[in-house]
Amino acid sequence: MVNPLYLIIISLMAGFVLPLLDRVNRKLSLATFIGVLLANTVITGFWMHGFIQADLGTLSFSTAGFTAPLSINFQLGILEAFVLLAINLIGLLTGIYLLKKFNESPLAGMILFIMVVMGANGLILTRDLFNAFVFMEILSISTIAIITLKRTNESLSSGFKYMLASGIASIFFLLGVVFIYFFSGSLNLDFININFTDYRLIAVYMVAIALLIELKMFPVNGWALDVYESTDAGVATIISVINSTAIAFMFYKIMPLLPSNFLYIFGIIGALTYLMSNLMGLKQENARRLLGYSSIGQMGLLLASIIFTAGLEPVLRIMIVGGFFLNHLIAKTGLFWISGLIKKEKLKDWRVIRSNKSLMIMFGIFIFALSGFPPFAGFWAKWEFVKSLLAGQNILIIALILLGSLFEVIYMFRWFIQTVKGEYKEDELSIMPSGKVILTTLLGTLGFGLGILIMKNYYGFNFLFTLPILSLLFIYLIDFLPAKIKGIMSLGGLAYYGYYLYTLVQFENPIQILFGVIFLVGSGVNLISTLNRSEISKGFYGLLMMMIFSFGSLLIARSYLEFFLSWELMTIASFLLILRGKNAQKASLMYMIFSIAGAYLMMVGFGFAPELIGSSALITGLTYVQLPLISIILLALGFMIKSGVLGVHVWLPEAHAEAEADVSSFISAILLKAGIWGFLLVAISVVWNAPQFDVYYWMGWLGVFTALVGAFLASFQEDAKRLLAYSSMSQVGYIIAAISMLSHLGWVSAFYLSLNHMMFKSALFIAIAGVYYRTHTRNMYEMGGLIKKMPLSFISVLISIIAVSGVPPLSGFGSKWLMYSSFIERGWYLQAAVLFFASAVSFLYLYRLIHTIFLGQAKYEHKDVKEAPVWFIIPQYIFIGAIMVLSTFPNLLIKPLSAMASQYFNSNIVIDGYNVYSSYGHWNGNLIMLVTMGVFIVPLFFLILFIGKITKVKQFNIVYAAERPESPQTTHVAHNMYAHYRKALGGWGKPRIWDFWHGSAEWAHTMGDFFRRIYSGNGQTYLLHIILFFVVVFFLGV
Amino acid sequence: MIETLILGFILLLIGLYAMLSQKNIIKIILGFSIADTGVHIIIVSLGYLKGRRAPILDSAVDIANSVKEVVDPIPSALVLTAIVIGLATTALMLVFAAELHKRKASFSIDDYKELKW
Amino acid sequence: MKEKDIKIIEKEMKLANEGLPEMERDLFADDRPSRIEPLNKYLEQFLNWARARSLWILAYGTGCGAIELRPLMTARFDAFRYGIAGRPTPRQANVFIIGGYASLKTIKRIVRSYEQMQGPKYVIALGSCTINGGMYYDSYNTINRIDYYIPVDIYVTGCMPRPESLIAGFNGLKKKIQAGQCDGMNKYADNFDWYKANQKQIIKDWNMPDYNW
Amino acid sequence: MKEKIDRLRKMVNVLQVVEKHPDLYFITLEGNQLVMALGYLKNTLNFKHLAFMQAVDYLEDNKFMLTYMVYNYELKANLGVNVFIDREESSMFSIHRLWEHAWQYQRELYEMFGIDFPGSPRVDEPFIMESWEEMPPMRRDFDTLAYSQKTYFPRPGRETNDPKEQMKKAKYPNYPDSPKIRRDDE
């Protein structure tokens, strides 16, 4: 084991030698510079290796030949080794990154850089407080000096502000150290063994506050933002990563000295910093400053996690703190580096990144990592952190952190979307130096690999759960192939996967098979429609398969974490799929924000849930646990956000409308069912372990009103896909209400409707996709009369809308019959009436859909429109065929569904031949079909007999008050078709929920803008903040 | 030595007040210097024991009894380092001030607010 | 006959619709009206009996005679007792009352409405103007003889004829229908080209298909 | 009324004043002063309402006479403003900016007499004479009978009687002199 002193010695020696070498040759000095950093990294690497290989415990190294209290000593444990390795590695990489810069600028830069690294190393290693002070000063002075590497007005003035702040901090630190010495008689952390109570508190308090200032806690961080904004990218990396890490570690070292009430306050300050800096970040337009806000936020999170994980077992603590630390380290370093490459200040100018594919992917990876998505380390850390906080009942902290995290996601993804999708001109192309790009890519890969490592080794996820990620990677590798080949491969893979999953779950629970059919068979048939893609469609199939495999994993998840992991992977995949749409910026952002909010609710909900017993799938496991009420509510809310329940539905129409034509059907028909699946899981846990308060009664109402409002909103749409989206919302409302009934018949109808909805909504969306493919418009009033051009699509839409509307004899009636029977049986009378109203309103939009597109007047510009491509027709007719079969023989479906539901409730429907009896009524689907055919044929025959000579006329041969129609546009009644209804609804027709969310967004931004005004840019104001902070926190603590 | 301790604190407060109230960068640096000095005085006075010698082990001090005769040596050692560091900090500040003045010909801290919010 | 010849004949059976712009030709039907023969004597008699008792007027007042139509439905004259009812669309009506003078502008609408009615259909021409121009015989704008443009079954003279004479006209029409003599639809089909030529002679801006189905 | 016309006289050259009735005057103006006079009548003299516009064809003088009938709600009196315009180059200023509804009259005059009103909206759109190709039919040199006979297939055997003689003969054979049928030109 190398003595840690060498780290310091090498650096110091380099500091002296470098000027000499530089005289000889700049190359030589650069080589030495890199050599030193490399040596540091190698040494720390060896330590880490050593600690992992053999459990050496904690090593102590003394200096000057004396042992501890008499001399300064260094302590080296696995923790120190880990942190040292991390920062030295980043130091090395950043050094390489800055190489060109150093080559051009004076030698001082290199020396200062080495000093920074040395200071950080020393700070981490030392156990002596005064020595820590010295290292801290070395660190900050050299950091400030290195800021001047870029000599602009901004960087100089920000450096001066930094100077002032760190000067005050060092005064506090020094005073604190001296007082500690005065009270305890020792400067060595290992030998300070008194309690700092009453007046002696001030000593440790001063040290801690100095560290908090250096850690840039809210609100004493204005100077740091200026520094981040103005310095060179590499330097910002150093400040954000190396500097902060070392100081955070120092804080960790003095933590045992601090009394617990102060620790709690510091923890809150950390969480608050996270929240506030992210809130203020919302308003940022400057990329660097945004990264600064994010960095500060992450530091707050790190501080909070260090403090609040104090009681946990070490491995878990490393998982959490280390997870946050590494996540921040890698993501922030990467982002700062990219900012150095881009050289653009404004967020929206980052579009140039699209000229470099790999850099863009890395950008995405860093953003996802920073937002805490799997498989990156931040995800695991956040999950465990929330869980541990819940165990400690720290609800306030969870709220602060999750809210902050939500804000972070908002601005990060807004940035991401702007970058990936914004207007982009080719001439903005800038050439990126390939070396730096490779470096960044390396970093991104490192972060990704780390996440996978944690996933595989710590949690031991099996192949099935990593499959979504692997499939994404695999298909990315073969992305050069034509879309059709990839599509067929995906189909094949999906078929095998489905079969494999079937063998896995076939004996477990039939409900899994039902949802397996919805998720996988539905996806498979929908996938046929994507075969129409003629171009390469880069990235499409990877994301699609990722989403589909995540659906599969949701089914077989055995623990909360497995479920949540799959859920988040599904969110990523679906978000990126939606983002592929042409104008999907706003839609995908909304989807992301709502999904994340839902995911956080679920996270907390799962945190409250008791541990599962055994290792069966959740659907079985959850049956036996008693979920607390709060958990039920949070989980249900989380799932309902995903299925677009009233109040949180605003993302749904946007996402459906703006996604690519063949993606919308996946989202509507299948993705929404994932929410239903989760909702069902929660409901299953309630069946035998009901909470005191009947929360499902109110969820039932929510579902019912979702159905009604969705139907109304759908009726007032001009955009075909938005109409269908709102229709989906309405149908999901039915399903939610039916599940909420917690009765046998209710669940049978929910299952029935879920399957049915998957089929008819897929068919409808694919049909509309076909129409869009031919007409290039989604506005229904721009179409019309397409029945003559696209008869096959018309028939499938016709059958689908009959199925949606619930008109007998098609299968939709079955679901309606089951639904109303169950509602009346359950005693939910008024709910049933509202649903009946909703289903009557649904006729409005269904008629509007079919009429304005297929009937009425054909437009001139659609004269040469052909039938939709065969790839769109095939899946439609597969679904239509299934609908017809299930309509004629409904018992094929009712029987197994009844069996599924009777696992949980006593069955109260009787199936006798083709008759289905409930306690209220009866229904014979087969006979209905026959009678309907009979009564249809009789008048048809009659008509053919009597009609006389028929002339087939054209669209303008209409009675037009003795005139002739002017043009198809003026003759087609389509635009604002239900204006009178809207008028009748009056104030009820206003988009209040939409207004509410817009208002909330506006409010958050205003708040962010309000708070960031404290950063006036004046160094003295920042000083004042520091003094006030010092006083206020002290009195809060006392 | 309580008087010097109070003096140190007074100096510290004067320094902080100067830093907060003066607009001139040079004066702010002076304030910092004063505060720093105050801290140094505090350190020294904390280590000082009345009636004892300086902690220099030469012929004047009985080595066997030195613990009872000299003041605590550590604060003195500390203060030496602290002074050095304070000096370095002050020097760097002055360099910054000079650089800033070179660019904007102003010492008022209010003129350096380009970056905010 | 060869298949080719049949095609040519079929093509000749179509109307040219030359009045329409190229873009709109696809939007209008181009079939020629053709003769319809009765199926069966007794069936036709039965149907004529019913037709005579269910006369549906196209509610379209072309001239001053439209005023005289209104009292027909009132309690005093009560035409409904004969099964005479108004119908708002020519698709469903079977009696067309030309209510007085037909001008250059209205003849176009009359022709269009008449052609849109589904046969068997009957025309009652009301007032002297429809017979010979009446008091407007020398006007630059009044059609003198309506039967040069559409076939007329019954004329009701007078300027204006009162509702009583209208009812008398209806009775005459009923008799004629029951006797199977109202064959205006076939007459129009048989002499289609002649009628069309007459119509086109005065309607110079012919912007509709040759036969308004 | 007289007072109003006197006030008008100060503005424009009034060629002729005819009192038909205490509430109905006709004045004749020069064509180029018409719009100014009408504006004055409307805005200052309170003749707010344009009742109608018409034209008379004086074939013999080779002139059209345009009559603008305006109405004063306070006096409850009509004033007809006559203007003579040339028959060959028949054109007049449009007054649709004074009275918006005048465009309809002007359109009709354009169609029936061929009097042009440059700037009047939709003035050359057919009003009732869709697809009319002859000269404007209200001009007196247009022979409507000949046109009708040429175009509308007159039914042979039609007899035309002078209404006056017919009335005497058919309705009052016993009283050849009474009652007297009043004709406008008597």
Add this chain to the structure above:
Amino acid sequence: MDIFIKIIYAAISILVATLYGLILIGIVHKIYARVHRRIGPPVWQPILDIIQTHGRKVATSHGIMFFLGPVFRMAGGMGTYLFMPVIFGSVVFSNYSMAGDLLLVMYFIFFGQLGMALGAGEGGHPYSPLGIARGLSQMSTFELPFSLAVISIAIQYQTLNITTIVAAQQGGMLNWTLFTNPLAVIAAMISLLGMNMHSPFSLVLAPQEIPIGPPIEMNGSFLGILQTNRALFASAKLVLFMNLFFGGATNLPIMMLKTFSIYMFSVFIGAAFPRFRPEQSFRFFLRIPTLIGILSVIVIAYL
């Protein structure tokens, strides 16, 4: 064999209902005429009209949906009728009520309307979708009080089976829903006004606004079928109301008497009130009748 007999019975049943419906319309015309002090057309005038329309020799069709629209409509009417027991205890008139319950009937009403809407839509005339939009909107609003009434009686009789509901009302006039659950009957009768589309709720045909609305392009036999259906559908609806609220019928004359009385209710209202504007009509149904319906459910279920 059983099936064939059933089919014959159904045919008889439909024929009776259609003729009855036609005559009913004729009678109403006659009554209207008498109110106006006219003589009025003969009661069989609707039959003559149907013969006349079927007697048209030519027809125009706008396409396959246009062709099938009236067929859908007729099928809807026939189906609605056939899924209901018409006369309690009669084999001939029990129809196919074993295929489903009240929910089936309520939803089968939509079958014809949807089909007709599609057929009319293909006609391409702007008045058709205008009428349909009005009709669908109005339907959605009057279905709310009606469904509340239906739910109310489902709670009352603990069944949705029409035969059982009729059976429960046997044995005296006081057993009728009219007396046992008057609120539900009021709500349902108001929505019947909307269903029958007499003024003040005649939004769809509205001769002065959108001349007869959806069927504007329908001609010849298409129209004939629509007219036939109008009669059949009217009697089907009346039979439904009779069964649900007025104790059903045990023989044909009682059935006719009761349905005639129910029909006269909407005829009288129609004769007395002018037409609503669309939004007025929607608001009307969403206010008082809905409140009455909710009240009826609450009274039955919770009091």
